[in-house]
Amino acid sequence: KITNQTPMSSSKQFLVTLAIVAVVLPSVALATEFVVGDAAGWTNDFDYVAWAKDKEFRVGDSLLFNYEVGSHNVFKVNGTVFKECAIPPKNEALISGKDVITLLAPGNKWYFCGVATHCEGGQKLAITVLPALAPAPAPNAANGIFASGYQVLIAAMVSIAVMFSA
Numbered sequence: 001k002i003t004n005q006t007p008m009s010s011s012k013q014f015l016v017t018l019a020i021v022a023v024v025l026p027s028v029a030l031a032t033e034f035v036v037g038d039a040a041g042w043t044n045d046f047d048y049v050a051w052a053k054d055k056e057f058r059v060g061d062s063l064l065f066n067y068e069v070g071s072h073n074v075f076k077v078n079g080t081v082f083k084e085c086a087i088p089p090k091n092e093a094l095i096s097g098k099d100v101i102t103l104l105a106p107g108n109k110w111y112f113c114g115v116a117t118h119c120e121g122g123q124k125l126a127i128t129v130l131p132a133l134a135p136a137p138a139p140n141a142a143n144g145i146f147a148s149g150y151q152v153l154i155a156a157m158v159s160i161a162v163m164f165s166a
């Protein structure tokens with residue numbers, strides 16, 4: 001196989017990739033995946049208000065809706081549709097049985113099952129998504145040096161990557 005890549009271009013790609021990973025990895029590590037309904041999953045006769053009550057949902061977290069395919073579905077809706085249990089078009093339903101929804105923005109979010117009268121029966125979830133957590137500040141000056149050292153390392157990698165790409 002013949003490529004036009006020089007060792008220098010491979011180094012540039014590696015450094016750019018490394019810089020991206022170093023910047024993105026800390027925020028990904030803070031994300032939580034919530035299994036909606038825990039062991040019960042996404043089902044009838046479950047109190048999703050109580051389930052969500054003590055949880056803190058943040059931007060970057062995800063919701064996993066587990067259910068038997070064909071028995072349920074998941075619709076992401078607005079507050080009015082949620083309150084009325086007005087079923088959207090069927091092609092908007094998530095139907096995999098293992099639906100993952102990543103929370104991308106803060107604010108109120110609403111989900112329900114559109115099968116039969118499941119929504120009216122309480123198979124619905126309303127949550128409030130908070131902004132993403134920033135990494136915790138250093139508790140003392142000595143730790144602050146190490147934290148800022150990490151930031152300096154990231155800045156240096158990005159600078160080197162940019163320099164080699166010029």
